[in-house]
Amino acid sequence: ARELIGHVEAMAVAANAFNRAASADSAVAAGTVRLTCGQLLGVEVLPPLLRTLRRSHPQLAMELSVSNRLQALALQEADVAVRIRRPNESSVVTRKVGDLHVGLYATPELLAEQGVPDSIVHLKDFPLIGPDRNLAEIELLQQQGFDCASERTLIRTDDHLAQLAALRAGLGIGVCSSQLAQRYGLVRVLPQQVGFDVDVWVAMHQDMRRVPRVAVVFEAVGSGLADFLTTPSASVGR
Known part of the structure; x- marks a missing residue:
């Protein structure tokens, strides 16, 4: 049973990799990006950052999953993740944005x-x-x-x-x-x-680096969080 589960998960990862590659065709940062984040940062910090992002890229739509449950980037449960510990998933691009x-x-x-x-x-x-x-x-x-x-x-x-x-x-x-x-x-x-x-990281699957809409969100969220974390009194994105 465990071997079967592992085989199914591997097939899911491969299928998701194909979908990611197929979605990399567009050179425009347009479409939907799913972003996952814990509750505190997701409610208290991210919304102003996303407002600034949407002003710069009006063709973007966001799915914001605010949950303390870790969502697997490899299984395409999210495109970009904000984590309060360094992600240890394979094939993931990470950036520490501050503390x-x-x-x-x-x-x-x-x-x-x-x-x-x-x-x-x-x-x-x-x-x-x-x-x-x-x-x-x-x-x-x-x-x-x-x-x-x-x-x-x-x-x-x-x-x-x-x-x-x-x-x-x-x-x-x-x-x-x-x-x-x-x-x-x-x-x-x-x-x-x-x-x-407490470390704060942003992460995305390595295949997503070639998808403009995901790369833009990864960079914008990372930079916005870095500003928030290094300038405590600032209201980021306002």
């Missing part, structure tokens, strides 16, 4: 009301926002000294958009990128003790 600088943040109102923690230990006296069942994120934060299992973690969710919304609502101290924190006026907490970088 999300992640730390602990809170609203000014919350800190004015409850004070500012001066140590990791002091966090136990503050309401916290953290992941729920995402073991990789829980382990990463625990390595930084942020105890997601604490009884003071009053909001637990694996949805990054929900975490950001809870932060902005002043429900507690939680994780955010410096880029989005500056946009929403959040204040950094314990900057010398909690912080890490």
Whole structure:
């Protein structure tokens, strides 16, 4: 059964490669491009970039798949992907566009009301926002000294958009990128003790380099994200 599944997948990859080659005939950046991205960047960052892209290339149409589930480029589930870790798929062209600088943040109102923690230990006296069942994120934060299992973690969710919304609502101290924190006026907490970088990559199948519409989206999204990641206070594409 496993051999049969592998054979079917190989046939699908070959068929998709043929389709990609056939679609490379047009020299004009026109048609539909499917772009996949995680929820946070897909909702908070990509729409202004796509608006700028559409102004430059009005014949482009976009299918935006906003999901934290990885979609296979080789199987043509997407043409271009934005990933927060380096893609390890074969036959994929990648470009690192920068880093999300992640730390602990809170609203000014919350800190004015409850004070500012001066140590990791002091966090136990503050309401916290953290992941729920995402073991990789829980382990990463625990390595930084942020105890997601604490009884003071009053909001637990694996949805990054929900975490950001809870932060902005002043429900507690939680994780955010410096880029989005500056946009929403959040204040950094314990900057010398909690912080890490997350790689951001764009990727496409190597066959797609010859397809103008896909190559244009790959370049525009990569450049736009690079601008956003290196200029935290900028509103990219606006």
